[in-house]
Amino acid sequence: xxxxxxxxxxxxxxxxxxxxxYPALHFIGKGHGAIQRVRHLYKNTKANxxxxxxxxxxxxxxxxxxxxxxxxxxIICPERIYTAQAQQLVDRLQAQAEEFYAVSGKVFDSLSExxxxxxxxxxxxxxxxxxxxxxxxxxxxxxxxxxxxxxGNAGTIxxxxxxxxxxxxxxxxxKIRLNHPKFLRASMGSALTVPIIETDVQTLSAFCRExxxxxxxxxxxxxxxxxxxxxxxxxxxxxxxEKYGLHxxxxxxxxxxxxxxxxxAVDSLNVAIAATVLMYESIRDR
Numbered sequence: 235x236x237x238x239x240x241x242x243x244x245x246x247x248x249x250x251x252x253x254x255x256y257p258a259l260h261f262i263g264k265g266h267g268a269i270q271r272v273r274h275l276y277k278n279t280k281a282n283x284x285x286x287x288x289x290x291x292x293x294x295x296x297x298x299x300x301x302x303x304x305x306x307x308x309i310i311c312p313e314r315i316y317t318a319q320a321q322q323l324v325d326r327l328q329a330q331a332e333e334f335y336a337v338s339g340k341v342f343d344s345l346s347e348x349x350x351x352x353x354x355x356x357x358x359x360x361x362x363x364x365x366x367x368x369x370x371x372x373x374x375x376x377x378x379x380x381x382x383x384x385x386g387n388a389g390t391i392x393x394x395x396x397x398x399x400x401x402x403x404x405x406x407x408x409k410i411r412l413n414h415p416k417f418l419r420a421s422m423g424s425a426l427t428v429p430i431i432e433t434d435v436q437t438l439s440a441f442c443r444e445x446x447x448x449x450x451x452x453x454x455x456x457x458x459x460x461x462x463x464x465x466x467x468x469x470x471x472x473x474x475x476e477k478y479g480l481h482x483x484x485x486x487x488x489x490x491x492x493x494x495x496x497x498x499a500v501d502s503l504n505v506a507i508a509a510t511v512l513m514y515e516s517i518r519d520r
Contacts, residue, residue: 241316245338248312252336256328259310262335264344268307269337272345272357278411285360287413290351295323297423298356304330307357311342314353324354331356347415360413363429365441368401374447374468375400375516377509378438380484381407381475389420390506391473396424398513404431404438404470407481435483442470449489451480452512454502456491463492465516473509 252259262268274280275288286306289298298305308331310324328334337345346355368374377395382388388410395403410417412432418425442449448466452473472489474480494508503511 245313249336252312256324256334258328258334260335262337264337264341266335268309268333268335269341269345271307272309272355275357275413276347276415282413285362285413286357287360287418288355288357288415289418290346290348290355290415292317292320292323292352292354293423294348294351294418295327295354295356297426298358299323299326300423301426303358303361303426305332305356305358307331307333307335309335309337309342309345309355309357311337311339311353313339314342314351317352320352320354327354327356361426361430363402363431365404365431365433365438367429368441369445371401371445372467373520374445375513376402376404376447376470377513378404378406378470378472379408379509380405380435380472380480381409381478382473382505383409383476385410385414385416386420387476387504387506389417389422389425391509392417392421392424392428392430394506394510394513396421396428398510398517400428400513402429402431404433406433406435406438407475408432409475435481435487438470439487439489449484449487450512451484451489451491452494452508453480453491454493454496456493458490458492460492460494460512460515463515463519465519467520469516471509471512471516473505473512476505 272288275286305327308327315321377400379388392403447468447470449470494511
């Protein structure tokens with residue numbers, strides 16, 4: 235479809251243009267159930283058995299399309315769609331969405347958490363993976379986030395896992411909301427493409443024993459400097475909570491530990507930086 239510049243049009247005229255362009259589109263107000271569902275999703279005020287997430291803007295729409303994820307709900311604001319790129323994304327998304335609505339600028343601004351959202355908001359199901367597809371995988375690399383508490387750090391670790399070609403990110407003792415917008419944004423879309431697994435220490439430990447995966451803890455008191463360590467063909471790197479470090483269960487399974495030496499006054503790195511350093515070193519050592 236060709237680009238329609240609706241900026242010179244009145245609100246009523248713009249609505250008619252969009253209704254003609256998208257016959258399935260319905261204009262709704264702030265009291266509509268779809269709006270309330272998004273508010274509950276952002277505020278985490280209701281149960282979310284379908285593990286729904288919201289993502290906004292041109293960047294978010296592109297990430298969904300790139301990952302091949304279909305939105306269950308698409309909300310647009312014609313007043314905020316100024317570019318051909320944004321309209322083209324809406325063209326593609328509306329053909330996939332189960333529900334498709336339009337709202338006024340005032341309603342969209344009250345709903346959106348991203349000032350640069352460009353009039354596009356998508357709700358989609360967040361996909362979890364499991365350990366089963368990783369069985370018998372040669373050269374398996376796992377990054378394990380144990381009790382990581384800050385959305386931005388977790389998202390950055392996912393981004394680094396993608397950059398280094400790690401096979402999955404495993405959450406144990408999970409503290410963050412995996413559908414939190416800050417987590418999705420910090421991952422730069424990697425949370426949609428890197429397999430995410432949630433399990434407990436014992437289950438993951440048993441899997442690693444069965445699959446001959448070496449478990450290495452990131453620990454400031456580790457016995458070996460990270461750059462002197464030879465990383466096994468199959469490796470699981472475990473990083474812990476920003477405040478409390480690794481859960482005590484990790485020290486009962488016979489795992490190895492590596493440290494990143496500090497040469498200044500600080501005693502440790504930010505967990506996302508530490509995880510990135512270790513992931514890159516483990517693939518360099520290959």
